[in-house]
Amino acid sequence: MASLKMPIAQLSRLTIGPAVRSQPRLPFVFSGAADQLRCASTKANPKYKKKDTKKKKKTTRSSFIQYSLKDAEQFSLCDAMRYIRAFEVGRPPTSAKYEMHLRLKTLKNGPVIRSRLQLPHPVKTDIRICVICPPDSKAAEAAKKHGAVLVGEEAIFEAVKAGRIEFDRCLCHVDSLAKLNKAALGRVLGPRGLMPSAKTGTVVKDVGATVKEMVGGSEYRERLGVIRMAVGQLGFTPEEMQKNIRYFIDHVKKDMSAMSDKIHKELYEVVLSSTNAPGFSLNGDFRSANSPSTRDLSVL
Known part of the structure; x- marks a missing residue:
């Protein structure tokens, strides 16, 4: 009796072998990765929403910022000189200068005030x-x-x-x-x-x-809405300072009135400082109830 192993082996080669070899090899793709990519779209994920391409217009100010003076502490001339002289203790009377700062309500890009004057009591001789x-x-x-x-x-x-x-x-x-x-x-x-x-x-x-x-004259120029100029030396008396300040402010007001009607400038605040002292906003008074005598402010 003939053995059955040989026909079965031959039959297996004829049926299974060619079928396995004829199958094409496909690339392996994980279906879950594609799903994850779809979930990362802008519609599914709120983090990737389309940004608004319209640019917001920046609003620029046409005038300088002016802070309200209602809550600001202001001083009389004698009081301001008293505190400034305390900051300048030990300095020679000609080394430190009183400086006046005039803040204006004015446009940024408009013409500026620039002039020269001779004070009643010159600062630089x-x-x-x-x-x-x-x-x-x-x-x-x-x-x-x-x-x-x-x-x-x-x-x-x-x-x-x-x-x-x-x-x-x-x-x-x-x-x-x-x-x-x-x-x-x-x-x-x-x-x-x-x-x-x-x-x-x-x-x-x-x-x-x-x-x-x-x-003996002094020059001044408006910069960023502020006019600064030296109006006195440390050894000046309050009366001399008052004359210089009034003359300076009147001269600046004349410069503003001489400009065109279309250009509006207005004096907003008057600040007195010195070389080494901070600024003190003036309220327009010469003395207050608690001010020292003018004699005490006239002696160094």
């Missing part, structure tokens, strides 16, 4: 003035007569280029303006605020009168 004009002219004689320290043209140009700037203010005669521009001193004098120009009123015809006004 040792100011050094330079006048650029022909050295042998009548303008040079008038400038020297009224207190100018340096007068000339080429000698001053060479000194400035060499770095020797021995003056605090600089004026230029109209006839010497062309030589000044040719010397190209703007890079040196411009950053220091000493370059003469017609806008600042330092290019003049009558040099003598301008030097006379400038000796």
Whole structure:
């Protein structure tokens, strides 16, 4: 009897073998991963919501911020001087200066106030003035007569280029303006605020009168809605300070009234400070019930 193993083995090769080899190999894909990717869409997950592409317009202020003075503590002039002098104890009377800060209600991008005045009691009497004009002219004689320290043209140009700037203010005669521009001193004098120009009123015809006004005079300019200027020395009496402050405020009000009707500027707050002391807002009174006598404030 023949063995059955051989036919069965052959039959298995004929039926099972080819069928297994003919099956194509498919890549293995986990169906759960696809479901997870679908769940991460913007509709299913609130974290991935579409952002609003419309940009919000930023509102910019056209004027400077002014804080309310209703709750602010304000002082009379004598009281403010009393506290300021306490901060300046031990300092020489000419080293520290009283400074006035005038806060204005004004537009940001509007024109600014800029001027010069001579106080009833000058703060700086040792100011050094330079006048650029022909050295042998009548303008040079008038400038020297009224207190100018340096007068000339080429000698001053060479000194400035060499770095020797021995003056605090600089004026230029109209006839010497062309030589000044040719010397190209703007890079040196411009950053220091000493370059003469017609806008600042330092290019003049009558040099003598301008030097006379400038000796003992003070300049001020509005910056960020505030005008700052020194109005007195530490040794000034309250009466002298009162005269200087009134003259300064009146001069600024005249500057505001001389501007166009379309430009509105208004004085909002008056603050008195010093070189090393904080600012004290003034209420407009000269003395209060608890103020010390003016004699005590007049002696250092």
